[in-house]
Amino acid sequence: MATIAGITTKQTQTSTDTTNKSANDELGKDAFLKLLITQLSNQDPLSPTNDTEFISQMAQFSALEQMTNLNSSMTSVQAASMIGKLITWAEDGEELGGLVSAVRISNGEPSLVVGEKTVKLSTVMSVWDPTILDPEDPETVG
Structure with missing residues (x-):
């Protein structure tokens, strides 16, 4: 149970394990496209790349782009699902809530608005619904 602003609630943790990776940690769509262009420009003209391989690589590129777009959309949906929820987050070594x-x-990066503050999604530590009250807590039973 947690008490924020006089409201006692049953706390349900939601994972917001959003890790920040540098551009060098993963192969993005720009790097993939550069690799493909380099491969095509350096191929042997007497023995060009098989059509099947080329189509396969283009399909991989398309899938990578779709996954990147889906990840971006899911992050926005995750942020939108937190509207009306109580959250705690870390800021300057202090735990805040609202x-x-x-x-x-x-x-392109969603942030949460809590009062006058803007909170990055990656700093959220816990999320819970203030409408879920604990029936075993006499303070929340009407």
């Missing part, structure tokens, strides 16, 4: 009132998207 009710999410909106989502703000800046440079």
